[in-house]
Amino acid sequence: MENTTSRLAVAQRLGAILSCLGFVVAGLSLFFAPARAYPSYLIGFLFWMGLTLGCFPILMIYYLVGGIWGIPVRRFLEAGIGTLPLMGGLLIPLLFGFGYLYKWAQPKVLRADILLQHKQLYLNLPALIIRMIVFFCIWGALGFLLLRWSRREMTTTEPKPLIVLRMISAPGLVLFALVTSFATIDWVMALEPDWYSSIFPLIILMGQILSALALSIILSTKLVFDPQEPTPDQLNQLGDLLLAFLMLWAYMSISQIIIIYAGNLPHEIVWYLHRMRGGWLLVSWLLAIFAFTVPFVLLLFRQLKRAPAWACAMAGGLLIMQPVCIFWYVAPSFRSSPSLDWIDPFTFFGIGGAWVVIFIRRLRHNGRFVGPAQLA
Amino acid sequence: MTSTTAPLYGLTARFDSEEKLVEAARVIFAEGYRRIDALSPYPIEGLAEIIGQRRSAAPLIMLIGGIIGAVTGYGMELYAMGYFYPLNIGGRPLNSWPLFIPITFELAVLFSALAGMVALLVLNRLPCLYHPLFSVPDFQRASTDQFFLCVEAVDPAFKRDHVRELFERLNATAITEVRTG
Numbered sequence: 001m002e003n004t005t006s007r008l009a010v011a012q013r014l015g016a017i018l019s020c021l022g023f024v025v026a027g028l029s030l031f032f033a034p035a036r037a038y039p040s041y042l043i044g045f046l047f048w049m050g051l052t053l054g055c056f057p058i059l060m061i062y063y064l065v066g067g068i069w070g071i072p073v074r075r076f077l078e079a080g081i082g083t084l085p086l087m088g089g090l091l092i093p094l095l096f097g098f099g100y101l102y103k104w105a106q107p108k109v110l111r112a113d114i115l116l117q118h119k120q121l122y123l124n125l126p127a128l129i130i131r132m133i134v135f136f137c138i139w140g141a142l143g144f145l146l147l148r149w150s151r152r153e154m155t156t157t158e159p160k161p162l163i164v165l166r167m168i169s170a171p172g173l174v175l176f177a178l179v180t181s182f183a184t185i186d187w188v189m190a191l192e193p194d195w196y197s198s199i200f201p202l203i204i205l206m207g208q209i210l211s212a213l214a215l216s217i218i219l220s221t222k223l224v225f226d227p228q229e230p231t232p233d234q235l236n237q238l239g240d241l242l243l244a245f246l247m248l249w250a251y252m253s254i255s256q257i258i259i260i261y262a263g264n265l266p267h268e269i270v271w272y273l274h275r276m277r278g279g280w281l282l283v284s285w286l287l288a289i290f291a292f293t294v295p296f297v298l299l300l301f302r303q304l305k306r307a308p309a310w311a312c313a314m315a316g317g318l319l320i321m322q323p324v325c326i327f328w329y330v331a332p333s334f335r336s337s338p339s340l341d342w343i344d345p346f347t348f349f350g351i352g353g354a355w356v357v358i359f360i361r362r363l364r365h366n367g368r369f370v371g372p373a374q375l376a
Numbered sequence: 377m378t379s380t381t382a383p384l385y386g387l388t389a390r391f392d393s394e395e396k397l398v399e400a401a402r403v404i405f406a407e408g409y410r411r412i413d414a415l416s417p418y419p420i421e422g423l424a425e426i427i428g429q430r431r432s433a434a435p436l437i438m439l440i441g442g443i444i445g446a447v448t449g450y451g452m453e454l455y456a457m458g459y460f461y462p463l464n465i466g467g468r469p470l471n472s473w474p475l476f477i478p479i480t481f482e483l484a485v486l487f488s489a490l491a492g493m494v495a496l497l498v499l500n501r502l503p504c505l506y507h508p509l510f511s512v513p514d515f516q517r518a519s520t521d522q523f524f525l526c527v528e529a530v531d532p533a534f535k536r537d538h539v540r541e542l543f544e545r546l547n548a549t550a551i552t553e554v555r556t557g
Contacts, residue, residue, distance in 0.1 A: 254477060261474040264466055 004223045008360050015356030022350020029343045030093060037343050038097035039334045044348040045094060046187060046330065047211070047323045048355045049087045050204070054212025055080035056139070056176050057205075058241075059146060060169035063162075069237035072230035073216035075366055078150060080212055081143040082362030083355055088136045090351055095129060104193045116193055123193065128186060138179050142172050151366075180205055191333040195271045197260065199252050204329070206249035211322040213242055214315035221308045232306035239305030242315065246299065250292045275328065278337030283328055291321035323348065382555040385508040386411075386528040387539045389548035390517075394420055397523035400546040401426045404527060407542060411531035415509075415524040434495045441491025442484045449483030450476055512552045526554070 029037035055077040062070035062077075098105040103116065104123040110116050116123075145168050153161035181201035189200055217238050220230050230238070260268045275284055295318050304310040331338070391397045394416065401414055405427055412427045414420075457463060458470040465472075497503070509515060509526060518524050525548075527539050536553070543551045 254474075257474050258477065261468075261472070264468075 008223070008364065012357050012360045015353040015360070017353070018349045019351070019353030019357065022346045022353055025346040026343065026350045029346070030097065033343070034097055034100050036341055037347070038094070038100040039331065040341055040343040040347040041097070042094065042101060042187070043323070043327055043330050043344065044351040045087075045090060046326050047348070048351045050208035050322070050326070051211050051215060051355065052080055052083045052087050053139070053180055054208035054210070056142065056146075057173060057209055058213055060173045060176070063165045063169040064173070067237060068234050069241065072220035072234055073213070073238065075363065076216035076219045077212065078147055078366055079359050079362035080216070081147060083358045084136075084139055084143050086354060086358045088140070090354070091132060091136075095132070098125060098128070102190050102193065104190060119193060123190060131182065131186060135179050135183050138175060142168070142176060146172075177205065188329055191330060192271055192274070194267045197256050197268070197271070199256050203249060203252045203256065206245055206252060207322055207325055209245050210242070210249060211319055213238070213245065214319040217242065217315040218312050218319065221312045229308065235308060235311045236302065236305045239299055239311055239314070242318065243296070243299040246292065246296060246318070250296070274332040280328070280332050280338050283324070283338045287321070287325060287328055290317070291325055384529040384536070385554040385556045386526050387536060387543065388509065388512050388524055388526040388552050388554055389543040389546070390514065390550040391523040391525065391547070392549050394523060396547055397525060398423060398426065400525050400543070400548070403546060404525065404539075404542060408533045409527050409531050409539070410533070411528035413526045413528070415518040415526070417519050417521060432499065434492060434499060437495040438488045438492040442488035445487025446480050446484035448487070449480040453479055508554050508556050512554055513550065
């Protein structure tokens with residue numbers, strides 16, 4: 001316990017330093033080199049926002065289906081939800097840079113593109129700002145309700161809070177999936193405004209769930225708040241869940257390729273063409289191997305899932321691949337070959353540092369409500 | 377039904393509670409017996425480990441089945457589309473791998489499931505229409521309210537009187553010598 005507390009303090013200090021350094025550099029570059037800095041900022045924002053958003057569905061699924069797997073990760077998921085206000089604040093700089101990111105926000109491109117003019121009814125700045133406010137209000141309300149009733153559930157033995165949590169989670173999951181889909185359309189799919197794929201928002205959502213689940217598995221084996229560590233059975237179930245979401249992610253990704261490949265329509269294939277040119281094809285194959293094949297094969301083995309060190313390593317590998325994935329979704333729309341801008345690490349770790357600081361704050365705050373938080 | 381001259385199959389004990397069965401299984405295993413079988417109306421957690429259950433070969437067989445299925449699926453498509461009857465569809469390459477994935481996946485699942493079913497039957501030595509244990513009195517109660525433990529005579533350590541003595545000490549409700557045939 002004491003060891004955990006001191007490690008958290010170190011991580012928090014490190015996060016604070018990183019975020020200060022990152023934000024100074026990111027702020028300056030957003031101001032002086034916006035065309036280069038905004039894509040970097042978007043990549044960083046999307047990864048950490050995904051980590052926050054990924055916590056919602058896992059927690060709601062846990063309340064709905066129960067099981068022993070939720071106990072070791074629950075507190076981390078709740079702390080992740082607690083970072084939502086921070087991410088809402090970090091969205092604001094993006095709103096000023098839409099002209100650098102999205103073609104629909106560039107008047108010159110817009111005048112020449114009839115298709116885009118027709119899409120203006122949806123893709124315009126006032127509508128987008130209203131959408132963002134609505135989305136964050138819905139996420140915020142959902143998060144507030146989940147955290148509030150969870151706290152009550154931990155301090156009482158009455159069944160009522162659990163029933164309420166279930167009543168929130170069932171419609172909450174549906175609402176969350178819809179809102180997150182629309183947000184993803186605005187943030188990622190609109191980067192190539194001619195292109196659309198109805199399964200793409202769900203692919204992004206699966207990535208978010210994967211990163212949140214992977215992070216909470218790692219933390220559950222490293223930071224022990226409860227007297228006991230996660231049991232092999234709990235780790236096994238968490239590993240199974242990770243495998244399930246990984247397969248769902250791959251299934252959707254490959255469905256999208258098959259449908260677009262079979263259809264062979266110019267406005268659809270452009271997205272893949274941008275991700276095959278230059279060295280991007282190599283990155284695509286690296287993702288296929290290291291973001292799916294290797295973890296998939298490893299996660300099949302029961303003994304590996306049950307061993308804390310292996311569970312942690314497999315979750316860590318998946319977590320590391322997620323920023324690469326997001327990089328692959330976003331960057332090819334701006335860069336013709338896969339290269340890291342020197343601004344990229346600053347925005348990524350700047351946002352990440354702030355995320356870690358708030359996350360640990362929430363974790364310590366919620367840590368006081370340790371109780372027999374078990375679901376039957 | 378049971379002839380006394382047929383070779384001995386093993387010795388069974390009937391117990392009236394889960395706890396007694398688990399305790400008996402633990403003692404019998406500790407005494408060095410390995411060819412043990414336990415029968416209970418419902419799964420008892422940890423019992424399989426106590427009587428020394430080995431890891432099943434079924435997952436490996438299913439994996440091999442799956443790999444054979446995947447290779448068959450992809451090979452069939454590549455052979456048909458690429459060599460036997462090459463078709464130019466919208467200028468796509470003859471080896472259009474994205475479109476071959478669904479069939480490859482389906483056949484992998486199909487072969488794996490079939491291999492799993494065959495493995496299930498073979499590894500469990502099914503179908504089995506008669507088993508020596510069927511002649512144990514009240515054996516049908518293994519599926520309602522009684523618990524049975526059987527030590528087979530093929531166990532190299534098998535000593536009939538020693539097993540009987542152990543069973544008696546472990547509060548067995550009934551002890552039966554089971555003969556084959």
